Amino acid sequence: MAIINRRARHEYHILETYEAGIMLTGPEVKSVRAGQVNLAEAHCIVRGEQIWLIGCHISPYKPAAMHNPKDPARSRQLLLHKAEIRRLIGKLKEKGLTLVPLRLYFNExxxxxxxxxxxxxxxxxxxxxxxxxxxxxxxxxRKYKMH
Structure with a gap:
């Protein structure tokens, strides 16, 4: 099951896509599997030599939330190869380009x-x-479907 950011394709022209790992805690993984994620307000920024996901809301997993509460909108680090990060940093220096999350999913x-x-x-x-x-x-x- 994938969580898709529908707003991103409406608000932006997507030039290139990249696949990045994301650092999550155990209860956050359970919440993502349950589909309790909101990517609508999320965006990515560069801090030093790292790329971070900001504004992604992952609802707390109920059974684990009472023992170890976490901020549901905390910043999460994205995992990319160093060459990809450098390439992205170079392209982000161009005026008007930004990084937006498109889809959150589990690979095979x-x-x-x-x-x-x-x-x-x-x-x-x-x-x-x-x-x-x-x-x-x-x-x-609709017209072709009717005939």
Whole structure:
């Protein structure tokens, strides 16, 4: 089961995607498996030579929350190869580029992975144009489905 950040594709043009590991505690992993994650307000920043996920809300896992409460919106470190981090830092220095989380999922080995995208923000008219195109596509599909 993957948690998808639908807002990211609406707000940004995604130029490149990367797969990053994410440092989670045990109870956080259980919450992610249960789908109790909100990526809508999340974004990634660079601190030194590390990339951090900020604003991702992972609800506390109820059985473990009473023993060891954690801040559900704490910063979480992303795990990438050093060469990937350096490449991303170089690209983020360009004006208007940012890193946004796209999808949180578990790979075939059971590790939590975060798909992040190097993105450029959309202007208001770009968002409107995308909505119009999507509506036209839906109408065409509806017409062909009826026949």
């Amino acid at each position: 080995r059971g590790y939590a992975k975060l798909e992040i995208g190097l993105a450029r923000g959309k202007k208001l008219h770009d968002k409107r144009q995308a909505l119009k195109e999507r509506d036209v596509r839906r109408e065409l599909q």
